[in-house]
Amino acid sequence: MRGPNYKDVTHTTLTVLLIAILIVAVFGVLRPFLASLVWATMIVVTTWPVMLRVQARLWGKRGLAAMVMTVALVLVLLIPFWFGLTAITDHSRQIDNLAETFRTGTVPSPPSWVRKVPMIGPRVSLSWQEVSTAGPGGILSRIKPYSGKAVKWFVDQVGNLGKIFVQLLLTVIISAILYTTGDAAAAGVQRFARRLGGDRGQEVTILAGKAIRGVALGVLVTAMAQSLLGGIGLAVTGVPMATVLTTAMFILCLAQLGPGLVLIPSIIWLFWSNDNVSGSVLLVWTILVICIENVLRPVLIKKGADLPLLLIFAGVMGGLVSFGIVGIFIGPVVLAVAFTLLKAWVEEEGADLREETVL
Numbered sequence: 001m002r003g004p005n006y007k008d009v010t011h012t013t014l015t016v017l018l019i020a021i022l023i024v025a026v027f028g029v030l031r032p033f034l035a036s037l038v039w040a041t042m043i044v045v046t047t048w049p050v051m052l053r054v055q056a057r058l059w060g061k062r063g064l065a066a067m068v069m070t071v072a073l074v075l076v077l078l079i080p081f082w083f084g085l086t087a088i089t090d091h092s093r094q095i096d097n098l099a100e101t102f103r104t105g106t107v108p109s110p111p112s113w114v115r116k117v118p119m120i121g122p123r124v125s126l127s128w129q130e131v132s133t134a135g136p137g138g139i140l141s142r143i144k145p146y147s148g149k150a151v152k153w154f155v156d157q158v159g160n161l162g163k164i165f166v167q168l169l170l171t172v173i174i175s176a177i178l179y180t181t182g183d184a185a186a187a188g189v190q191r192f193a194r195r196l197g198g199d200r201g202q203e204v205t206i207l208a209g210k211a212i213r214g215v216a217l218g219v220l221v222t223a224m225a226q227s228l229l230g231g232i233g234l235a236v237t238g239v240p241m242a243t244v245l246t247t248a249m250f251i252l253c254l255a256q257l258g259p260g261l262v263l264i265p266s267i268i269w270l271f272w273s274n275d276n277v278s279g280s281v282l283l284v285w286t287i288l289v290i291c292i293e294n295v296l297r298p299v300l301i302k303k304g305a306d307l308p309l310l311l312i313f314a315g316v317m318g319g320l321v322s323f324g325i326v327g328i329f330i331g332p333v334v335l336a337v338a339f340t341l342l343k344a345w346v347e348e349e350g351a352d353l354r355e356e357t358v359l
Contacts, residue, residue, distance in 0.1 A: 036170035038330070043073065043171070044178040045209050046216035051179055066179035073172050111276060200344060204337050211336040215312060218301035219328055222293050223253035229292070230259045233285040237278040239266045256320055256328065259289055311335050 030037070044051075047069065055065035115125040178185060193201035231246030239245065245266065249259045263286040270279035301312050312332050319331020 033170060033174070036167050036174055039167075039171045040174035040178055042212055042216060043175050044182060045212045046220075048182060048213075051182075062180060066176055069179050070172060070176040073175055111271075111280075200341070204340055207340050208333045208337055211312075211333050214301045214303065215316065215328065215332045217303070218297045218299075218312075219254065219256075219316070221300055222297040223250055225296060226253050226259045226289050226292055229289045230263055230286070233263070233282050233289065234266060237266075237270060237282045237285075238275070239269065239282070253293075254328075256316060258293070260286065263289065308339075311339055 051065055051069050054068050055062055058064040058068070110125045110129055115121045190202050190205050193205040195201075197204065227246055227250035230249045231242055234242040234245055245262050249262045252261050253259055263282065267279050267282050267286060270276075270282060298309050302309065312335075315332030315335040316328050317331070319327030319334070321327070323330050
C-alpha cells in the first residue's frame with residue numbers, strides 16, 4: 001500500500017534527476033569554453049582594483065576602462081605569444097648551430113673551486129668530470145633512450161599552439177565582457193552564495209576573491225621578477241637567444257618549475273665554451289635569482305590574502321599537480337574556502353562551550 005508521501009517522493013526524485021541532467025548538459029555545452037572562462041575570471045578578479053583606478057581616471061566611463069584593460073591583456077598575452085613563436089622561428093638556424101657545436105665540442109674539466117663548494121662540491125665535481133671524460137658521444141648515448149619521447153612531446157606541443165592561441169583569444173574576449181559587467185556578475189555570485197550559506201557563504205565568496213588576487217599577485221610578480229633578472233644575466237654573460245630563453249623562463253616560473261631549468265644549462269654551456277668568467281658570474285647571479293622567490297612570493301601572497309603561507313603553498317603545488325597551470329589558482333581557493341569553513345565551525349563550537357561554562 002502506497003503511503004501518503006509517495007507522490008512527494010516521486011516528484012522530488014524526478015526534480016533532482018532533471019536538475020542533474022540539466023547541469024550535465026550545461027557543462028557539456030560550456031566545456032570548450034571552461035578553460036578560457038576560468039582564466040578570464042582569475043585575470044579579472046586579480047586586476048579588478050587596477051580597472052577601477054583606470055575607470056576613475058577616465059571620467060568614470062566603464063566602457064573606456066574595459067577597452068583599456070582589454071588592450072593591455074592583448075599586449076600581455078597575445079603579442080608576447082606571437083613574438084615568442086617568431087623568435088623561435090628566427091633563431092632556428094642558431095639552434096641547429098648550437099646542436100652541431102654540442103656534437104663536435106669538448107667538455108672542459110671542472111674548475112678546482114667546484115670541489116671546494118660545501119656539501120655538494122665533491123659530488124658535482126665528480127659528475128662533471130665523468131661528463132667531461134665521456135664527451136658528447138657519451139652524453140648522447142645516455143640521453144638517447146629518452147630522446148624519442150622528448151621529440152614526440154615537443155611535436156605534440158607544437159601541434160597544440162593553434163589551440164592555445166584560440167584559448168588565449170577567448171580568454172581576452174571573456175575578460176572584456178567581465179570587465180564590462182563585473183559588478184553585476186559579482187553581485188549575482190554573492191547572492192547565490194548567500195542563498196546557499198547565508199552570511200557565511202557570502203564571506204567565503206569574498207575570501208575566495210582575495211585568495212585568487214593574493215596568489216596571482218605572488219605568482220605573477222615573482223615570475224616576472226625572476227625571468228627579468230634571469231634574462232639580464234643571460235644577456236650580460238653573452239648567452240645566445242637570451243630573449244627566447246627569457247620567455248621560456250617566464251613560462252617555467254608560472255608553472256612553479258623555477259628559472260633554474262634555463263639558467264643552469266646556460267651556465268653549463270658557458271663552461272662548455274671555456275668562458276669560465278661568464279659562467280662563474282652567471283652561477284652567482286642564478287643563485288640570487290632562484291632565492292628571490294623565497295622572499296618575494298610569500299610577502300606578496302600574504303599581502304593579498306591573510307591566510308597561512310603553508311596553506312597557500314600546499315594549494316599552489318597540489319593544484320598544479322591535479323589541474324595543471326590553472327590549478328595554481330584553483331588549489332589555494334579550494335583550500336582557503338575549506339579552511340575558512342572549518343575554522344568558523346570550530347570557533348562556533350568553542351563559543352557554545354564558553355557559554356555553557358559561564359552558565
